[in-house]
Amino acid sequence: MLDYAKYLLSPVLLATSAYGLWLGGPHAWLGFGILIGILLFDAFLEPDHSVRDTRFPWLYDGIVSVQLIMGFAMILFYAWLVGQGHFETTASKIGGFVTMMFTQFVIVAPVLHEMFHRENLFHRWLGRIGMVMIFDPWREITHVVTHHIHTVTPDDPDYARRGENLYRHLAKTFAGQIAESYHLERRMWTKRERAWWDPRNAWVWRVGILAGFVGLLWLIGGGSGALAGVGVCLLGPRILLEIFNYTQHYGLVTATPGRFEPRHTWNHLTPFVRLLALEITNHTGHHEDSYKPFYELVPDRTGPKQPQFLICLLLAFVPPLWFMMIREKLHHWDRHYATPQEREIAEAENIRAGWGDLNERPSLAQARFAVAP
Amino acid sequence: MSVDTLTVPGETRAPTREDARGCRIAVASERGFTVGRNELLLLSALGQGINYPHSCRVGTCGRCKTRLVSGRISPLVDFALSPLTNRDLKDGYILACQAKVRSDLEIEVGLLDHRVTLPRSIVGEISGWRILPGGVIDLRLALEEPLVFEAGQYAALAVSGSFVRRSFSFYDAAPGSDGTREVGFLVKHLPGGRFSGWLGRQDRRGVRIWLEGPFGQMGLDDTPRHALCVAGGTGIAPILSIAEDRLRRFPAEGITIVFGVRTRADLFALDRLERLSGLAPGRVRVVPLLSHEPAGSGWDGARGLVTAALDRDLGIDLPEASAFVCGALPMVEAVETRLAALGMPRGRIHADKFEPSGL
Numbered sequence: 001m002l003d004y005a006k007y008l009l010s011p012v013l014l015a016t017s018a019y020g021l022w023l024g025g026p027h028a029w030l031g032f033g034i035l036i037g038i039l040l041f042d043a044f045l046e047p048d049h050s051v052r053d054t055r056f057p058w059l060y061d062g063i064v065s066v067q068l069i070m071g072f073a074m075i076l077f078y079a080w081l082v083g084q085g086h087f088e089t090t091a092s093k094i095g096g097f098v099t100m101m102f103t104q105f106v107i108v109a110p111v112l113h114e115m116f117h118r119e120n121l122f123h124r125w126l127g128r129i130g131m132v133m134i135f136d137p138w139r140e141i142t143h144v145v146t147h148h149i150h151t152v153t154p155d156d157p158d159y160a161r162r163g164e165n166l167y168r169h170l171a172k173t174f175a176g177q178i179a180e181s182y183h184l185e186r187r188m189w190t191k192r193e194r195a196w197w198d199p200r201n202a203w204v205w206r207v208g209i210l211a212g213f214v215g216l217l218w219l220i221g222g223g224s225g226a227l228a229g230v231g232v233c234l235l236g237p238r239i240l241l242e243i244f245n246y247t248q249h250y251g252l253v254t255a256t257p258g259r260f261e262p263r264h265t266w267n268h269l270t271p272f273v274r275l276l277a278l279e280i281t282n283h284t285g286h287h288e289d290s291y292k293p294f295y296e297l298v299p300d301r302t303g304p305k306q307p308q309f310l311i312c313l314l315l316a317f318v319p320p321l322w323f324m325m326i327r328e329k330l331h332h333w334d335r336h337y338a339t340p341q342e343r344e345i346a347e348a349e350n351i352r353a354g355w356g357d358l359n360e361r362p363s364l365a366q367a368r369f370a371v372a373p
Numbered sequence: 374m375s376v377d378t379l380t381v382p383g384e385t386r387a388p389t390r391e392d393a394r395g396c397r398i399a400v401a402s403e404r405g406f407t408v409g410r411n412e413l414l415l416l417s418a419l420g421q422g423i424n425y426p427h428s429c430r431v432g433t434c435g436r437c438k439t440r441l442v443s444g445r446i447s448p449l450v451d452f453a454l455s456p457l458t459n460r461d462l463k464d465g466y467i468l469a470c471q472a473k474v475r476s477d478l479e480i481e482v483g484l485l486d487h488r489v490t491l492p493r494s495i496v497g498e499i500s501g502w503r504i505l506p507g508g509v510i511d512l513r514l515a516l517e518e519p520l521v522f523e524a525g526q527y528a529a530l531a532v533s534g535s536f537v538r539r540s541f542s543f544y545d546a547a548p549g550s551d552g553t554r555e556v557g558f559l560v561k562h563l564p565g566g567r568f569s570g571w572l573g574r575q576d577r578r579g580v581r582i583w584l585e586g587p588f589g590q591m592g593l594d595d596t597p598r599h600a601l602c603v604a605g606g607t608g609i610a611p612i613l614s615i616a617e618d619r620l621r622r623f624p625a626e627g628i629t630i631v632f633g634v635r636t637r638a639d640l641f642a643l644d645r646l647e648r649l650s651g652l653a654p655g656r657v658r659v660v661p662l663l664s665h666e667p668a669g670s671g672w673d674g675a676r677g678l679v680t681a682a683l684d685r686d687l688g689i690d691l692p693e694a695s696a697f698v699c700g701a702l703p704m705v706e707a708v709e710t711r712l713a714a715l716g717m718p719r720g721r722i723h724a725d726k727f728e729p730s731g732l
């Protein structure tokens with residue numbers, strides 16, 4: 001039972017953040033401050049490999065559904081506050097914005113991700129509608145089809161190859177996702193013999209809910225409120241989510257495309273990151289069975305691990321530091337996790353990235369790389 | 374309809390509370406089996422040694438197409454993105470390789486009474502590279518370990534250090550239970566193609582290649598009947614393998630091979646077809662067809678698409694024969710439709726579609 005109580009941390013944090021926004025002034029920073037404080041503290045803790053209590057799923061489902069609805073209410077509340085001119089000083093304006101960016105990313109985005117994978121129609125729709133909060137209701141299409149099937153291959157727009165820095169990845173992933181979702185949607189409406197504008201096509205109703213969401217922000221917060229709300233969604237969950245993706249599969253390779261193995265993802269298993277991100281940082285379990293509720297994900301004790309998530313997030317912004325950390329991790333992965341075939345792909349990827357020094361037999365790897373397609 | 378159920382314990386990963394509840398899979402006219410809740414139908418069946426029809430295992434070939442009569446599954450991806458047609462979707466067809474089992478199921482699928490050879494990864498080196506007419510490469514690999522495969526199967530090839538992975542059918546006869554250390558493929562050189570374009574550009578002998586296989590079940594028809602083989606281009610590769618296998622196993626049966634290419638200059642593998650005829654004099658008939666041969670070129674054989682040769686004048690009792698069809702997707706589909714219209718039961722038409730395969 002206590003396991004379920006732990007999940008209350010997120011709704012409590014949301015409520016505290018909302019209270020800080022309501023108080024305004026320097027308190028607008030409250031949510032951000034507490035969240036960063038917890039994550040910094042978490043960076044000093046040992047990984048948590050415990051398995052959650054799975055006896056009362058309705059308790060978990062209840063908490064996270066409320067959390068998602070709270071996240072939705074919060075963005076409306078924020079738009080209303082902005083519309084009212086509630087944040088007077090520049091510092092409080094920035095504080096409110098940053099608090100919203102981080103809480104929506106760390107606390108709200110994982111729930112909607114979990115929910116749109118669920119089978120239960122109520123939860124699935126909650127997650128689907130919730131995707132407006134990452135300002136990308138099309139996300140599900142590429143995520144479920146392309147990302148889960150093409151994990152750690154260059155055909156997955158979510159995947160960053162060795163040597164790619166965050167900024168290049170962001171440009172590439174957005175373009176790739178748009179192209180891929182268009183391609184997939186088109187295949188679906190063609191197969192179902194529908195016109196592209198048919199309201200039953202997923203992309204059409206997704207445009208509808210996004211327009212409805214912006215309309216609602218506008219209604220509640222006027223032009224400035226809507227602008228701030230949309231800004232939060234785009235700069236917060238939308239972009240930070242891509243940074244999460246950037247870290248989670250960075251540089252890993254597969255010799256069995258379409259067949260996921262636990263070694264094909266990194267994990268972040270520190271206790272608070274697990275809780276706040278709703279266990280999705282046990283990423284292996286999610287790829288093994290994407291329908292599994294996140295509380296059932298079992299931490300992969302022996303699988304590949306990165307440093308604590310906040311540290312990775314911060315390193316990602318400074319490419320030389322990121323590369324310094326990840327090169328060492330990849331060097332280890334190549335030797336301990338890769339199959340012999342994957343090791344050869346990794347060696348070629350190292351050369352592509354200009355990291356040929358990571359290879360054990362550089363001249364042999366270079367010779368193979370020179371002839372490969 | 375007889376439906377009987379056999380329970381086989383088969384855990385493929387750490388059991389969870391949910392998995393403890395196995396789901397009974399009742400297969401119309403066949404023995405049933407049990408799959409853990411949330412497991413993939415095809416993988417679980419194969420893991421239990423059940424010969425479930427399949428090929429790619431990733432939702433692209435359509436071989437594991439199954440009719441779901443009752444019960445509940447969750448598709449890994451929307452079936453509208455798979456090779457299932459709109460008609461198939463309406464008729465309740467699913468792909469077993471993409472279906473997570475959620476409850477007891479009743480399904481219709483033709484299980485084969487044949488032991489499967491599980492695929493494995495073996496590394497090797499290109500030992501033979503020869504350009505044949507029509508821009509086809511006769512590729513031979515020397516493997517570091519022996520490989521066992523059956524007639525008509527295929528393997529996925531990837532050059533060392535590359536993500537690019539493509540499927541190619543073995544053209545040799547099945548090697549028997551000791552396996553073989555040398556395998557051959559016929560690869561059509563598509564100049565812009567990532568794999569075949571690379572392979573065709575220059576002699577690639579000595580290059581290290583990873584092979585995963587065997588996959589596919591096209592040749593696994595154990596009934597002694599006349600075999601009608603229809604091949605478009607490099608589709609002849611698995612046909613050569615199947616034909617040799619059947620000539621050996623069914624000494625009384627004949628084989629007709631309809632082989633379509635564009636022009637006379639594109640006719641390749643004729644030496645291999647002749648060798649087949651030599652193996653069983655009088656039992657092999659080869660009908661080459663040219664689709665783009667200029668009029669008046671002196672070619673006095675058949676012309677047109679391969680479907681043009683498929684009529685009652687072919688002299689085969691089609692409702693009593695088995696068919697093996699291989700080549701590009703539109704050709705295979707046209708042949709399947711034609712043969713069904715000529716009275717061949719759908720269940721006896723075995724096909725492999727050379728669809729773009731892989732990343």
Ligand SMILES: Cc1cc2nc3c(=O)[nH]c(=O)nc-3n(C[C@H](O)[C@H](O)[C@H](O)COP(=O)(O)OP(=O)(O)OC[C@H]3O[C@@H](n4cnc5c(N)ncnc54)[C@H](O)[C@@H]3O)c2cc1C
Nearest residue numbers: 539540541542559560561566567568569607727728729730
């Ligand atoms: C089960 C199976 C068995 C196969 N067996 C063989 C075989 O024995 N011999 C063989 O040559 N091929 C075979 N193929 C096809 C092969 O796997 C590749 O798809 C093909 O060689 C093209 O790969 P590529 O990397 O050169 O081209 P890609 O880079 O994948 O594609 C380049 C362009 O060519 C087009 N294209 C891809 N495949 C074909 C094709 N077959 N015909 C015309 N255009 C195409 C693509 O749409 C694309 O526009 C088989 C496919 C499957 C699924």
Ligand code: FES
Nearest residue numbers: 428429430435470
């Ligand atoms: S095995 Fe299922 S579609 Fe190929």
